[in-house]
């Protein structure tokens with residue numbers, strides 16, 4: 742299922758020895774991101790707290806694509822741990838380390854060991870549009886209806 746789009750990955754010193762972010766199955770949408778916390782010095786997130794976890798990599802995302810950092814459902818279900826800013830946006834021109842902003846909505850301290858898969862990243866196409874100010878929006882059947890406006894008799 743691999744496309745011909747290439748994602749560059751630059752390993753940072755604290756990413757030495759970590760597995761590359763990777764698709765875990767042939768049809769996986771996202772590649773799992775691992776925590777590049779120091780060996781033997783796990784990161785802890787208290788209930789209700791948040792933390793920015795390093796991945797140990799700079800990604801070079803091709804132009805016209807973005808990275809979306811999303812939670813792993815297993816962590817959310819078992820521990821109440823999710824990405825606070827989901828989906829996190831990784832811009833194609835970002836050259837810093839990709840980091841994962843986690844929040845612990847569970848009732849127990851969450852411990853992140855080095856190499857733990859903490860989130861997943863989807864590479865998706867984006868369109869940058871031109872913006873044009875107008876005096877009136879074109880008429881439609883929906884009009885200004887929203888927030889549950891459809892299906893009412």
Ligand SMILES: O=c1ccn([C@H]2C[C@H](O)[C@@H](COP(=O)(O)OP(=O)(O)OP(=O)(O)O)O2)c(=O)[nH]1
Pocket residue numbers: 810826828829830831832833835838839840841842
């Ligand atoms: O979960 C995330 C979200 C963002 N970033 C990095 C990559 C992204 O390109 C940059 C900026 O993210 P965003 O635009 O969401 O943050 P901002 O608050 O708007 O900051 P900026 O003013 O730097 O754009 O931060 C991450 O590493 N992880």
Ligand SMILES: [Mg+2]
Pocket residue numbers: none
């Ligand atoms: Mg921004």
